[in-house]
């Protein structure tokens with residue numbers, strides 16, 4: 001049964017299944033892990049496919065200096081599962097996958113390594129579609145793209161959708177407005193005081209939307225000059241990185257790092273709402289999600305409201321159209337409201353409400369797969385990917 005297959009399962013500990021990779025996969029229902037090795041180029045990578053019920057597994061490739069293979073494997077399993085939930089709650093016809101390349105992004109890159117990786121991606125025949133993630137640059141993606149068409153988020157110069165940050169920021173803005181509607185009965189950010197952590201890509205676009213609507217922003221960044229330049233542009237105030245958590249504001253918008261809602265920060269918050277673009281902001285999901293509920297802070301689940309990026313690159317697969325991507329991203333407003341309502345009705349943290357709604361969509365759409373249909377539902381590049389075997 002699909003419902004039960006997504007729920008947490010006990011690890012199989014029988015003696016004949018003692019290879020830890022199977023235990024790790026079975027614990028969270030991963031479908032497939034591909035171990036990619038090419039000693040000539042130094043390639044050591046994992047591709048994890050968590051769930052393909054809704055469609056091909058899409059998720060970025062991360063290059064990072066993992067200290068051990070186990071650390072890399074754990075990361076790819078965690079990240080690929082996160083992509084299943086993000087795509088499902090966003091209404092996309094995509095499953096969850098992710099890849100990690102073990103290596104130093106500053107010193108271990110070369111053309112042959114990425115082309116070797118591209119060939120491994122290609123060998124999966126579209127079960128996994130990759131994209132850019134931490135440690136990767138446009139050049140690296142172009143090398144991968146030269147070996148496989150199963151790449152998305154490619155530069156505009158190659159016919160792709162380019163930088164996803166403006167779309168991500170628009171989704172975060174929609175999510176914050178939905179939270180305001182829930183908290184104040186009115187979704188206007190006019191006059192609202194917002195503490196913005198980070199002055200990078202997503203934060204900058206978000207700040208412009210919020211300032212245009214009349215919000216009063218307080219901005220921080222570890223690079224003060226970045227925060228100052230953004231503050232000067234939109235008429236905001238700069239604060240120090242440590243001050244940001246305890247400000248007397250309506251909304252806290254984390255757009256920098258993960259793990260910032262933790263045992264140290266949670267008592268400092270005076271805000272009504274937390275809605276931001278950063279991934280994995282709850283340090284320990286169960287513990288800190290519950291603590292926010294008890295504190296009466298409305299938390300917009302990070303993966304729901306920062307989904308504009310994946311919505312953008314997935315629309316590239318159907319023939320990219322920025323307006324279409326923005327319209328889809330606008331729906332993050334309704335999705336967030338649904339999640340907040342479900343959380344209230346069932347008295348559960350919002351992250352949990354979101355996970356349940358994502359699982360329900362996977363289960364209900366998955367049931368339809370029992371009916372035979374042709375494979376040609378999609379237009380654009382995704383359709384072309386599906387159709388290559390029907391020439």
Ligand SMILES: NC(=O)c1ccc[n+]([C@@H]2O[C@H](COP(=O)([O-])OP(=O)(O)OC[C@H]3O[C@@H](n4cnc5c(N)ncnc54)[C@H](O)[C@@H]3O)[C@@H](O)[C@H]2O)c1
Nearest residue numbers: 164165168198200201202221222255256277278279306309
């Ligand atoms: N770019 C996207 O489309 C996208 C999509 C989904 C999620 N995200 C997530 O959103 C977050 C921001 O992404 P981005 O693309 O804007 O990155 P970015 O690197 O452009 O911006 C991050 C900013 O945070 C600052 N920062 C780091 N540590 C800080 C700290 N302790 N206090 C204050 N500022 C700090 C950095 O100096 C930088 O200016 C990340 O967590 C990313 O994973 C981004």
